[in-house]
Amino acid sequence: MNAKTDTSLPAIARLLGRLDGRMLFWLLVLAGVLLALSDFAYHRHEIFDFEAVPLFYAGFAAASVLVLVLAGGIFRALFKRGENFYAPFSTDSEPPLKAQERDHA
C-alpha cells in the first residue's frame, strides 16, 4: 500500500510517492519562507507603489488561490448539474471509453 516502499512499482513512482505526503508540503513551506524573507534582504525595482509592500507577491498569490477556491466553490454550488444534464447532447453523460474505442480513437 505504501508507495514509497512498494518495490513492485518503478523507481520514479516511488520517488513521486515521497512527494505525495507531508514532506513536499514542508519543503514548499521552507522554500516559501526563504523566498519571503528575501523581500527584506533584497530591494526590488518596483514599478507600482504597492509592489514595495513586503510579502506583497506571496500574500497576493495566497489570497488569489483563496479567492479562486471560494469562488469555485460558490460556482460549483450554484451551477453544478448532474452529468446527464445535457444528455444525449454531450459526452459528459457517456460511459468511460472502452479499451477498443480508445485504440480506434
Next chain:
Amino acid sequence: MFDDFSSSFIIQHYNYWMVIVLMMVGLYIVVSRGNLVKKIVGLNLFQTAVFMLYISVGKIIGGTAPILTGNPDEVYSNPLPHVLILTAIVVGVATTALGLALIVRINERYGTIEEDEIADIEQEIDRQESA
C-alpha cells in the same frame, strides 16, 4: 360611326376573331376535360387555331397561289407562312400521335383514361410507398 367601327373591328378582323375563339375553346377543353383523349383533341384545336392565324396572315386578298407564271402583275399570297405552318402541322401530328400512344400505354397500365381516376391510383401508390 358605330357601323364603321363594327365593320372594321369585327367584320374585317373576322379571321382573327375566329382564331381567338378556336384557341380559347381548345384551351378550355384542355383545362376542363378529364378524359385524356379529349385533352388531346383540345390541344389539337388550340394548335389548329395557330395554324389558321399563320395562314390568314399570309393570305393576300385577290392573291393567287404562289406559283411563278411569268406575269409581272400577278399578286401572290405570301408563301412563307404557309410553308412554315406546314412544318408546324407536321409537328402537331407528331404530338398528337405521341399523345395518343401515351394514352394507350396509360390505359394498359392504369385501366382508365380519366384523369381523376388516374390521380386516385397514383395517390394509392404514393400511400403504399410511404407506408
Next chain:
Amino acid sequence: MPDIFPPALIFIAAAIVLPVLPKGNLRALFLLAVPLVAAHEIWQLSEGVTHTYELLGYSLTLMRVDQLSIVFGLIFSFAAFLALLYAWHVKDTVQQVTTLLYAGSAIGAVFAGDFVTLFIFWEGTAVASVFLIWARGTEGAYYTGMRYLIIQIASGVILVAGMALHYHETGSLAFGALTLGSLGTWAILIAFGIKAAFPLLHTWLPDAYPAATPTGTVVLSIFTTKLAIYSLARSFAGTEILIYIGTVMVFWPLIYAAAENDLRRVLAYALNNQLGFMVIAVGIGTPLALNGVAAHAVAHILYKSLLFMAMGAVLYRTGTAKASGLGGLYRSMPITALLCIVGGLAMSTPLFAGFVSKSLILSSVAKAYEPLIWAALLFGSAGIFYVAGVRLPYLAFFGEDKFAGAPERPKEAPWNMLLAMGLTAASCFALGLMPATFMSFLPYDVAYDAYTPDHILTQLQVLSFTAIAFFALWRFGLIKRPAPGILVDSDWLNRRLALAIVKLGAYISRNMWGLMSRTATRRLDAFLASIYRAHGPQGPLARSWPAGSMVLWIAVLLGFTLILSFSQSL
C-alpha cells in the same frame, strides 16, 4: 523567393496522398515528415510577398511573409509534429487526414495576405477540426461536433460579411491593421473573437475540447485559438477594448477551471485564461507587448499541448479524464505524472519558456502603467498555476489510489506518447534556457531580459505560495476532489434556453402552419373546386387539378403579363 512551395499546400498535398499509403509505420513516418518539411520551408522564407494568385478577378496574396507569420508558422508546424508523434499509434485515416488539413489550413491562414485567403483557410480549420471530435464516435461527440461546427462556420460567415463591408468601404482586402469603427471592422473583430473565445463567445471551447479523442484534443488545442490571436495581433494591435475583454477572459474561465471535474475541460478553461493574457497584450499593442503575444503563443502552445497530452494519456489508459474517477495514478503512470508536473511548471517557472513569455507580457502591461490590469494578470498567473500546475496534476496523479482494487492497473502511456511529451517538455526547457535565441525570433527588435533577480524572486514567491496555499487548503478540506457533475456555463443560454425557445417556436409554427395550411388548402380547394364545378361537368374536379392547374397557371401568368403590357403606356 518563388521556388519555395507554400507550406500550407505541403500539408494539403500530403493529406491527399496519405490515404493511398498503407497503414502502419510507413504512414506514421510520412505523417511526421510532413510538418518537418513544412517547418524547413518556413525556415527558409524571406520577408515579403512570395505568392499571389487570381480569384474572381481579384489579385490575392497566398503568402505574405514577415516575422510574425514566420513565428506562428514555425510553432504550428513544430506543434503539429509533436501532436502527430503523440498520435503515432492512431490508425484512423480520417483523423490523420483531417489533422494534416487542419494544420495546413492554420498555417495557410497565418501566411494569408488578404481576407479572402484568410477566409478560405479560416473555414478550412473549422471543417477539418470537427472530425477530430466526431472521431470519438459517440452520439454526444456528434452533437458536440455539430455545435462546434456551427459556431466555427458562423465565425467564418461573420468574417466574410465583415470583409465584404470593409471592402465596400475602403476598397481594400488586405489582411493588415484595421481601426475599429465601421460595422465591417466590428464584424471582423467578432469573427476573430469567436475563435479567440471571447467571453460569452467562448462556450464552444470548453464544450468541444473535452469531447474530442485523446489525440484529437491535443491537435485542437494548438491551432484554432492561436490562429485567432495571430489575427487579432495582425489586425487589431493596440485596440483598447481588447484590454478589457482580455481581463474578463483572465478571470472568468479561471473560476470554472477551479471548480470543474473533467480535467480536460479544466485545461480548456485554463487555455481560455491564457488567451486572455495574449488578448490583453494585443490590446496594449506596443512592440514589447506584441513580442509578448508571439512568445506567449509559442510557449503556451508547447506547455498546453504537454498538459493535454498528459491528460490524453490518462484518458487513453483509464478511459476517463474526470477527477472524480482518478487519483493515485502516479503508481501506474509515473513518467506521465512527472511530465505533467513539468508541464505545470513550464507555465511560469524560471528556466521554462512560459516564464520568459509571461514576464514579457507582465512587463509590457507594467510599462503601459495599467496597475489594475497588471494585478489582474498577476492574479491570472497565480490562478493558472493553481488550476493547471498544482490542482490538476494532484487530482489526476496523487491522493487516494482509485485503481487500488481494480483487476488490472492502468499501464504507463505508450512510448510514442511519452516521447512526444518528453520532446515537448524539452523544448519548453530549451526555450527557457536560451531566452536570447527565443527573443531573436520575435517580430520586433526590443531588448528584454526576463532573468532579472526581481522577476525570478517574485515569480518564485508567487508560485511557491500558490502551491503552499493549495496544500494548506487541501489539508483544511477547503479544496476537495470534485464529485461527478458538470458545470453549466453561458452555453446554457443556447443549449437550454434557446433550445426551449426553438422548440416552443417550432411547436407554435407547426400548429400555426397546420392551421394555416388547412385553412389555405380548404380555401384554395374551395376556390379551385368552384371554378371547376362551374365549368366542368364531371365528378369531384379538385382531384384532377394537377394537369388543369398547370394550364391554369399558364393562363394566369399570360393574363398578368398581358395586363402589364397594356397598363404601360406606349
Next chain:
Amino acid sequence: MLSAILAHAPALQTVVPLIAAPLCVLFGRRHLAWAITLAASLISALFAAYLLAQTLDGSVISYELGGWAPPLGIEYRIDAVNAFVLFIVASVGALVALYARESIEQEIDPALHVYFYTAFLLCLTGLLGVTITGDAFNVFVFLEISSLSTYTLVALGAGRDQRALTAAYNYLIMGTIGATFFVIGIGFLYMLTGTLNMADLAERIAALGDNRTLRIAFVFIFVGIGLKLAMFPLHLWLPNAYSYAPSVVSVFLAATATKVAVYVMLRFLFTVFGFDYGFQAATLQTIVVPLAVIAMFASSIVAIFQSDLKRMLAYSSVAQIGYILLGISLLNKPGLTAGIIHLFNHAVIKGALFMAVGAFVYRIGSSRIEDLRGIGKQMPWMAAAFVAAGLGLIGVPLTAGFISKWYLIQATLDEGAWWLALLIVGSSLLAVIYVWRVVEAMYLAAPVQDAPVKKAPWSMIVPTWIMVLASLYFGINTELTGKAASTAADLLIQATQIEKAPETVPGAPAAGE
C-alpha cells in the same frame, strides 16, 4: 480535309446526331446503338469545343445553311453565348451517353434500348439545333424535336414506375402549349417585320420602336419559354418528369433541357427584343424577380420535405433556375454573367447529383432517402460524389456553385439590392438543409440491411466523377467559365445597347501588399 470539315462544324454539330439517330434503329442492335450514340455525341462535343474556342474572343460565326444567304435562308449563328451553351449540352450529352449503357440495363426493357438511344440522339439534335440556329422559326422546330423525344424518354421510365406515363403525358400537354405560345409570338413578330432571322428581326424591331403587337409577341414568347425553362409557377411538369424518368434521362434533362430554354429566353430578351425601352425590363423586374425569389424559397422548402431524392433534386432545380433568372433580370453585366455562369455550373452540379442518384437506383432500385441509409459506406465513390456535388449546390467556397453565387451577390449589390443578396444567402441555407438530410442518411444512419451493396460500375463512376471534378475545377479556376460568361454577357448587352453607368466589374484593386 480537316479544315473543310471544320468549316462545316456548325451544321455537322447537329447533323451528326440527327443522322446517327435513325442508324440506331436501322441496325437494331442495342450495343451497336450505344456505340453509335457515344460516337455521335462525342463528335458533337468536339465540334462544340471547337466552336467555343473560335468564339471565346467575342467573334461571331455565321453559317449559311444550304448556301442560302440570310435573312432568306436559315442562318446558323454562333457567338460566345450559344457556343457556351452548345458546349454544355454536347459535353453533358457525351458523358450521359457513356453513363447510359449500364444505367438503362436496370431501368428500361432491353428491347426498347435501341429506341432509347434514338430518342436520346434526337433530343440532343433538338437541343443543339435550338441553340445554334439564328432563325426564330427554326428554334421552334428544333424545340419540338427535342420536346417530342423528351416526352418519349420520360415515358420510358414506365419500366420502373408507371407514373412516368402520366408524367410524360402532362409534360406533353404543357410542353405543347408552351411551344404553341412561342409560335404565336413568332407569328406576331413575323407579321410585324416580315422576317424570321434573329439578327434581322433585332434590326427591324429597333427601327420600329415600341408598339402593342411587339409587346404581345413578347408576352407570348416569354410565357412559352418560361414554361419550357420551368419558371415558377410554370414548373409543375418538372418534378414528375424528372423523378419518374429513367435516371439517365433525369441527368440529361436536368443538365441541359432547361438550360437551353434559358438560353432561348436570353436570346430573345436581349438580342431580338432589346432593352432600349421599358416594357421588357418592367416585365422582368415586376414579374420575374419576385417569381425567382419565390422559386428560390418555395421550391427549396418543398425540396426539404421530399422523401424521394430525385424529386428533391427536381425541386432544387426549380430553385436554381430561380437564381439564373434572378441574375438575368438584374439587367446588369455581373448579373447576366452570374446567370450564364450558373447556367453552366448548375448543369454540371445537377448532372453529377442525378448521376449519383442514378447509381443508387442502379444498385438498390430505389431513390427514396430512407432506402439510402448507410449507402456512404457501401457505395463510397458515388456517395462521395453526391456530397461533393451537393456542396456545390449549396455554394460552398471552392466549388462552382460558390462562383455563381459570388457573381450573383455582386450583381445584386451593384444594383443596391442588398436585401436580394440576403435572400440569396438565406435560400442557400435551405440548400444546406436538404443536402444535409441526404448526407445524414448516407453516412450517419445505420444501414437499412446488412446485405452488401456492390460498388457502382466504373462506366457510371467515371462520368459522375468527371462532372464532380469539373464542378470543383470550375470552382477554383474560373478562367474558362468566367471568360465565356462575361464575353457572352458583353455580347448580349451590346446587342441591346443599354448604356449603364460605369461598368462595375468585380475585381479591381490588388490586395495584400
